[in-house]
Amino acid sequence: MTTMIEAEGLSKAFRIAKRRPGLLGGIRSIVDPEVRTVAAVQDLTLQVQQGEMIGLVGPNGAGKSTTIKMLTGILMPSAGRLRVAGLLPIRQRRELAGCIGVVFGQRTQLWWDLPLRDSLQLLRHLYRVPEQRHQQNLNHLRKMLDLDEFIDTPVRQLSLGQRMRGDLVAALLHEPALLYLDEPTIGLDVVAKARIREFLLSLNAERGTTVLITTHDMDDIETLCPRMLIVDHGRKLYDGTVDAIRERFGGQRILVAVLEPSEVATLAKLPRDEAGLPVLTDLPADVYVQKLEGPRLELRFGGAAPPAHELVAWLGARYRLRDVTFMEPEIEDVIRRIYEKNLLLAEDNIAV
Template sequence: MPQMIDVEGLNKSFRIGVKRTGALGGLLSVIKPELREVQAVQDLSLKVAAGEMVGLIGPNGAGKSTSIKMMTGILVPTSGAIRVAGLVPFRQRRDLAARIGVVFGQRSQLWWDLPLIDSLHLLRYLYRVPEERYKTNLVHLRKMLELDEFIHTPVRQLSLGQRMRGDLAAALLHDPELLYLDEPTIGLDVVAKARIREFLRAINKERGTTILITTHDMDDVEALCERMLIIDHGRKLYDGTVANIRERFGGERVLIAVLDTTDSEAASIIGVEHLPEGVRLIRSEGPRIWLGFGRESMPAHMLISWLGEHYQLRDVTFQEPEIEDIIRRIYEEGLLLKNISKELEQI
């Protein structure tokens, strides 16, 4: 697949003023400012193929927004090479703008006091979208995003979910090849999130739109992306599948088994001393038991087989650790800082 985003050794540093203390500190800060260099992005390399949907995650201050701004041409890199849709963003920003769409969850490109349809009409002229193409795209977007119920309503009167759907329509009017999404579901309720995710999957599949999602909502990443990038302090820590990182750092899994028995205390016969090594009894309620086991201690199918040999089973289900908890553990324990990429490549 051709590369939509090709970044190699990207760096971005800023020089910021250091606040001085003391009676003359404020005056000296103006007359002779003391500057400190901050490295926002460090040696970032990544490739995103055309048609991919990739999640970019990291804590606040990790360098996500700075990286996106360099990919859109808003910021000029300190060093390194970057090409988006075959163009150098900061040199060919106007040409690139016609080929990308951007949606920021907490900002809007819609006119606050105008009805949504008027904003879309104005954007048609800004993007120089031919009339027939505009009409075709608008009909398609109105249907997919269910805009008709509020398309004549002023933007300031829209709910957050409605405004987000309007912003998505605005970003896609000109058929961009690449869509950047920054926190696209922030603040939305469950129904609105599901609608946005369904729409994103549809345009990725039907139109082949490449999508890069920056988010703190790990449910977005797990629901939409097979691949994710993790960055922290401006460095890329991981580039791979969600499944791999769950497998490597997922910790303990939980098997929930329902024993085929009428004895309400039957589950209590499973004592700790009788369980295979690496398996623990978390709790039991009547015929239902919860067993915790590590991924390396015993494969799931072997644990089910062991249970089947010793007890009559009515039902068996699994609980996976929440991906958000996994990522939090990675940051808190510093598990990614040096060797994670190499380790995961070997899985």
């Protein structure tokens, strides 16, 4: 499998000048400023294989955008080694531009006063895409993103969702192997977000395009990215699957069991606790009754409880079940909990 991104010890620091207090009347000197160094990215090691979809997550100022800019060749790293698509981003920026596509949610590469069609035609010349290949790609992307209703409309008159679809086409017309998306669904409504996510999943499945997404929208991560990278203050805190981090740091889960109607009478005969909930005998460790409404029984269980399938078997041996589902903790709540309690730092960084 081809390695699309290979970073080792990648760091980026910025020098920021701050004026010193002057000698006369508090005038601040601009001749001899105080200079301090701020580390935006620190010792980042990362490997991304062809066809992966990865979410880059972190609070504002965590180093996400700086990382993207180094990966695209916009910024030169202060330290470390970096290859993208087998190329050195700074030294081989022109060659790299033909291998990558970039979409920034709050910026556009389309011409404001031109119809969308004309912007896409200009980009064909910038990327030197042959006419036939350009037309084939445009026809395919127009169909996937349903552009026909506004392709002749000036970009300034497009809605945010329409412009984002146009930007995606602009980034993909030259068939890049690697697509960077920086907040691709910011400000979009639910319908527009769903359309963008569906398109990205299809793109990855059909063309094997590698996708790296930075976002604050955890629904993007859950829908699109099996793998997640968490950064904070420029450091990598976690690199692994979404499911693994939810299981480890998600707190307690909920088992929702719908019992056969005949079992409701059986539950009604059980003694109740102070909250009015039925007291089930010999409950496994770290398992608690959370709610009972008619035939619907909810059990809350944590990390010390038996595996989910054993808990279902335990319940099924005592009551006749019509349906069983599990309610997973929201990944947004998991990430918030990690930051609030510094859980990953306390765990000595569990990156894999």
